Amino acid sequence: MTGQKIIPHLWFDSAAEAAATLYTSLLPGSGIGTVSRYGKAGIEVHGQREGTAMNVQMHLGGQPMLALNGGPRFRPTPAVSYFLNINDRAALDRAWQELGAGGQVHMPLDAYPWAPRYGWLDDRWGVSWQLALGDPAQTGGQVMTPMLLFTGAQAGQAEAALAQYTSIFPKSGVEGILRHDGSGADPEGTVMHAQFQLAGQTFMTGDSALPHAYTFTEANSFVVFCEDQAEIDHYWHALSFVPEAERCGWLKDRFGLSWQIIPRHLPQLLSSPDPKAMETFLGMGRIDIAALERAAK
Template sequence: MTNTNIYPCLWFNNNAHKAAEFYCSAFPGSAILKKSALATTFITGGTKFMALNGGPSFSVNSAISYYVYCGSETEINRLYHLLSTDGDILMPLGKYDWSENYAWIRDRFGVNWQLDVDAINSHQKIVPSLLFANAKSSLVKRALNHYTGIFSNSTVLLEAPYPPHAKQPEGTLLFAQVKLNNFIINAMSSSLPHDADFAEGNSFVIECNDQQEIDYYWNRLTEGGRESMCGWLKDTFGVSWQVVPAVLDSLMSDEKRSGRVMQAFLKMKKFNIKQLLEA
C-alpha cells in the first residue's frame, strides 16, 4: 500500500477554480492539474491539492491550516503581504517562541496559513497542520500512534512536549510532525479555547489502486469514527477523509460513462470499483 497518494481537499462555495488559480499564482512551481465543474486539482509548494466546489454546506476553518516553510525572509514577507490582502491577520509577522519569524493568516477564501521563515528538508514546502484543541488538546500523541498504526509506510519525524511551566500532564505533546506514505502532516495542541473543530471543509483524499486498499483504509479509518456517502468518512478524532479509487478520475473523464458512474457512486458509502467499472 506504499503507492497510496494522500493530499488535502479544500471545500469552497462554487469558487474553487478561482481559489486554485490564486494559490498557483502565489507559490512558485505551481500548476493546475485538472479542472472540472466539480473540482480543480493543482500542485503548489510541492503539495497536491483538490479544490472542491461543494456549495454552502461546509467551509474551511482553522482546525486544519497549512504550514508554509518559507526558507527566507524575502519569501515570508512576500507571502505575508500576498495572502493577507483582503484576508485577516490572526498572528502578525514577528518573532515567537517557536520561530524567529512567523505569522498566521486567514486568506480571502477563508483558508488558514501558517508562515515560518525556516526551511524544511523536503520537496513538500506546504504541510497540513491539524489543531487539537478544547477536549482534544491532549490527543496529539494518541493521533500519532493511531495514524502510524494505519499507514504502514510512516515515520514520526518530531515530537515536542509542552514545557513544564504549561502545567500539562507529563508527556503531552505540543507539536509533532509525521510522514504518512511519504506525505508530511503536522499536529499541534492548544490549551486555549477554540471555536473551530475538524469538519468536512478540510479533508484528506486517499487515492487507492484497488478494492483491497479501499477496504483496508475504509475499515481502519472508520474505527471509532463514522461512515458517510461517496467515499467520505470521519475518523475517531473527527478528521474527514475521502477514500477513493485512483481509476475514478479517468472514469469521470469519459463523457460517455461519467453520468452513469456518478449515479452509481452517489448511492455508495464505501466505493466499489467493480460496480463503477460496470456502470
C-alpha cells in the same frame, strides 16, 4: 495528479478556481492542472451552475492539492492549517500580504523563538496558513506541510492520533515530539508540536486546550489514493468511525478528521459520458470499484 498517496482537499462554496489561482501564484513550482466542471453528462449537484468548476487540481511548490466547489455547507477552520516553509524573505512577505488580504490574522508576521519570521492567518475564504522563513529540508523537502490542531473535545488526543495514523499507513513514523510542560492551559506531557510521516509525506500536529471555538470540519479533508479494492477496504475499516458521515468515499475518523478513500482512477471512471457512472458514485458510501466500472461501461 502525481503518485503521492495522500492529498489535501479543500472545500469551497464557489471560489475553488479563484483560490487555486491565488495559491499557485505565490510559490515557484506551482500551477493548476485539470479542472472538471459541473453540468456535464446531465449531472447537477451542490446547486452549482453548468460550467462552474467542480474539482480543481493544483500543485503548490510541487506538492499536489485538490479543491472542490461544494456549496456553503462546510467552512474550513484553523484546526487544519497549511505550513509554508519558505526560504526567501521577500517571497514570504509577498505570500503573507496576498493570503492576508480580506482574511484574519491569528499571529502577526514577526520573529518568534522557533523561527526568525513567522505568522499564522486565515485567508479570505477561511483556509488557514502558517508561514515561516526556513529551509524546506526541515519538513522533508516539502514547502507545504499539513498541520492538525487538536482542540476542544479533541484536545490532548494528538498523540493517540499519531499512533493510529502511523500504524495504518506504510512508510510512517514519528520524527519528533515537543511536549507541553504544564505551565499553561495544556496538561504536562501533551503534544505542543510533533512532526511525523505518513506514506513518506511530512505532517505536523499539536494539542491546544485554549478555548478555541472551532474543530475539524469536512472543508479540510485528506484524499487517500488506492490502487485496488483491498486497499480501499483496509483504509476504510481502519479509519471510519462515524457511519452517518460516510458518502461517496468520505468518512470521519474517531477524532473528527475527514478522509476520502478513493481509487486512483476515479476521475477516469466519473468522466464516462453515461450519467449512470456519476449516479452510482453519488449513491455509495465505501467505494465499490467493480460497481463503478460496470456503471462507467
